[in-house]
Amino acid sequence: MHGAARSTEPDRPLQIGTERTCECPPRHLNCLSAKEWLKAQIGVWQFYYEGRDIRDKEQHPATYPIALASRCIELFTHRGELVLDPFVGSGTTLVSARDLQRNAVGFDLQPDYVALATTRLDQCEPDDACQQVAVCADARDIPAYLPEESVSLILTSPPYANLLNRKRLNKSRRGNQRRNTQYHKVEQYSQDPRDLGTLALDEYAEQMAGIFGRLLPLLRPKAHCVVNVPDMWWEDRRITIHISLVEALRSVGYELRNIIIWDRTNIVNRIGIFGWPSNYITMGVTFEYLLDFWKPPEPG
Ligand SMILES: C[S@@+](CC[C@H](N)C(=O)[O-])C[C@H]1O[C@@H](n2cnc3c(N)ncnc32)[C@H](O)[C@@H]1O
Numbered sequence: 001m002h003g004a005a006r007s008t009e010p011d012r013p014l015q016i017g018t019e020r021t022c023e024c025p026p027r028h029l030n031c032l033s034a035k036e037w038l039k040a041q042i043g044v045w046q047f048y049y050e051g052r053d054i055r056d057k058e059q060h061p062a063t064y065p066i067a068l069a070s071r072c073i074e075l076f077t078h079r080g081e082l083v084l085d086p087f088v089g090s091g092t093t094l095v096s097a098r099d100l101q102r103n104a105v106g107f108d109l110q111p112d113y114v115a116l117a118t119t120r121l122d123q124c125e126p127d128d129a130c131q132q133v134a135v136c137a138d139a140r141d142i143p144a145y146l147p148e149e150s151v152s153l154i155l156t157s158p159p160y161a162n163l164l165n166r167k168r169l170n171k172s173r174r175g176n177q178r179r180n181t182q183y184h185k186v187e188q189y190s191q192d193p194r195d196l197g198t199l200a201l202d203e204y205a206e207q208m209a210g211i212f213g214r215l216l217p218l219l220r221p222k223a224h225c226v227v228n229v230p231d232m233w234w235e236d237r238r239i240t241i242h243i244s245l246v247e248a249l250r251s252v253g254y255e256l257r258n259i260i261i262w263d264r265t266n267i268v269n270r271i272g273i274f275g276w277p278s279n280y281i282t283m284g285v286t287f288e289y290l291l292d293f294w295k296p297p298e299p300g
Helices: 034-039 066-076 092-099 111-122 139-144 175-179 201-218 241-251
Strands: 082-085 103-108 132-136 151-156 219-229 232-234 237-239 255-263 287-294
Touching: 066 092, 066 151, 066 219, 082 092, 092 103, 092 111, 092 132, 103 111, 103 139, 111 132, 139 201, 151 201, 201 219, 201 241, 219 241, 241 255, 241 287
Parallel strands: 082 103, 082 151, 103 132, 151 219
Antiparallel strands: 219 287, 232 237, 255 287
């Protein structure tokens, strides 16, 4: 089934393309020209949302822009190759893969998010060259769906441990903006015990190591794995989710290559005077990390 999204129970393993359809020389990392490559060389990235992006927190509380997914997919894959998003949410990675003629599969625990991803794909321009699939399944079960060394890029934004699993206080917002429609809402995806967003940081890191450890054999050697996470504040302490994830993924064989900062200052709402005058705290919403790992090549 080409150029379409499926949310029903798919075959295992999935029937999906994995091979390049471009004419690039074999050693090239991507289809970019030298000039296009140069644009991605700076380690701080900014993006704008577009009309197709999901910004309504009622639909999904934590999406990234299509432009972010596109930058990563263009940088780390060739046309026709397979992208995997183990925590696909509203399907942003899949929409970008459709735009860029990459095959892609995304997994999410929540049927509503899988349906949202499927609807978004249905609203895209049809393209028979590649397939993008949203599957409702636990990320722990992904190895049953994909053959070893079939994936050219893992790109994802996982849950942030249990840090969204609490009532929002909107401390970073000023005055009247604080009591907006999100105030005192719990913007967590679900209370399903399999949901990584219900776990305290240590248990979360352990589970993430297990999940990403099982995904490593699916990656081609030297294929990249890009994980988007912020740090967060919890009872006046910085929760360094990015450090926990770097340690977790290293412990199961990934090598950290780059840390890119996603500078969000151009898209955040008006910021409050957080901590003034006695407690200097950088606001978590002003930037996030893009942790770029790869599967190390076989020695020798
Ligand atoms: C930060 S969101 C991803 C958002 C996505 N990047 C987007 O732009 O829409 C993380 C997602 O992980 C999903 N999730 C949590 N635990 C999961 C699990 N064990 N297996 C698969 N998905 C899970 C949640 O339902 C949520 O949609």
